[in-house]
Amino acid sequence: MTQDSGEPRDDIDVIGGAAPSADVAQDAVELSDRCKSLLQIVVQEYVDTAQPVGSRIIADNYQLGVSSATIRNDLATLEKAGLLTHPHTSAGRVPTDAGYRYFVRHLLSNTELPPAEQRMIRHQFHQARQEVDQWLRLSTAVLARASQAAALATLPRAHETRFKHLELLAIRDSVVLVVLVLQGGAVKQQIITLDAPLEQPDLSRISNELNEKFADATTNVIVSEALTLSTLAHDIAMLVLDLMKREDEHLSEGIYRDGLAQMLEAPEFAEGENMRRIVQVFEQRSFLDEVLTELVSVSHVHVLIAGEGRYVELQDVALVLSRYGVEDEATGMLGVIGPMRMPYARTIGAVRYVSDLMSDLMHQIYGK
Missing domain, CATH: 3.30.390.60 (Heat-inducible transcription repressor hrca homolog; domain 3)
Known part of the structure; x- marks a missing residue:
């Protein structure tokens, strides 16, 4: 099992949750290496299957060198720490929003897209017409495909049109x-x-x-x-x-979108109310601008999980976002919105790569 050192990543900003003090406490929890591995396993299994993860599945599929009973005890420890929970109808566990945040902050290792995929994406951009409109349409298509979720992007907004x-x-x-x-x-x-x-x-x-x-x-x-x-x-x-x-x-007013239909097929959005909230997010530039104020720098990836307690529309989803463009000239936002059960490493890698690529192209326009 690949695992990080447990130190928070400085290249990914995980915006805090509904109860910031609780998140701080969960970040400060001293987890054993085995508990970290278990949390990583539960997150990745749940992302892949959308099914609660039990101790038997872990014992059968992962060589941890401990019994199912020991695994159950460690899962209980993670649940007590607020990082896992379990549905009433299942003995298995699922990550909480705090568990996802801990995973992204501390347990993600490689978030780079494979070199071959990077080359393919760069080639697609170079084949496109040299227009911001075409680049943004391609950006959302690439991100939706890479994440199997929904992608959005805003037109670059100049500080002053010149x-x-x-x-x-x-x-x-x-x-x-x-x-x-x-x-x-x-x-x-x-x-x-x-x-x-x-x-x-x-x-x-x-x-x-x-x-x-x-x-x-x-x-x-x-x-x-x-x-x-x-x-x-x-x-x-x-x-x-x-x-x-x-x-x-x-x-x-410009918002580019792709992949909404495939995201709404996820079981998390089977209920009509959840679906309605997500569609609203895609239609409101003013709401996206409010979220955008959280994003402080170009090419830095920001992860917003469960709406931070301030955005009811986002309480069931995660956003992976980044600014792109030329600082002090014109910047926009692009990223992915999907269920919290998201392949974070791949999604973060895709958002970072496309954001960097868009910034490079914008620098060519501005000659900087």
Whole structure:
């Protein structure tokens, strides 16, 4: 049985539970090596089978060198510590939410995806179109497949939307195509009709003037600088401002999802109320933003088990989340939501790898 030293991992943040003082006490429990092995076995067996785990199953399938009676005593010790419980209809044990937290904090060993799987995922991203939209669709598909749960991701939200480049292209007569490129790679297009026709050289002169004046500008800068422009250039600047504000609104709403149907097939969600709560989580960007405030750094994996006592919607599930992006420029969130009976090592590895990959791609966009 592979086992960690029991020291808390510093690369995974397990956000505390419904009773933080109880979690602290459970973290401070001095478990024997055999009890740690038993807790690890119970978690992994329960993740695999969704069935309570009894001492006979452990004695038959694992070479611990002790009797079933000794195993039963150790399981009772773990139950007394609040790390296991047992359903009334079964003599077997299942992990509590505190037991899952202890497992993730202290007993996980290797959480890296196999190198071959990493190469396959990286190849998929390099084959995709170089657009954030495509990367996020692929991110959720990869995470849903890797975890056999549901995956979600939010669009990267810039601290301030910034201008990058503008093109004005003559189509016919007075009709002009406005192409605006924003920092972060978003491209906005709009067709406008001028009061009088302009030749392409005149349009290019205006776009060059605005590109020079608005380089890396925020909306506030554009409002200020537009006051010094000619009438037509000012009107174009106001259109640019409107497109940038609409992009802000779009980014505040964007959530990408995948795998919800396969997650809802888990026995934990057989009841309609549990299913309704999970669907609500997927539909509410404001709720995801509230959870996101817990995530303090890019590429650091955060595990939220049983909703921490503050999120009723999450009381039956676990989330494995990470920020991605470029600090101080634009960051988003991606991760997995599933039953607490989750393959944590594989899920954490997948979330970390995809988050790092998305951050690398975002750095390419921002040139950092």
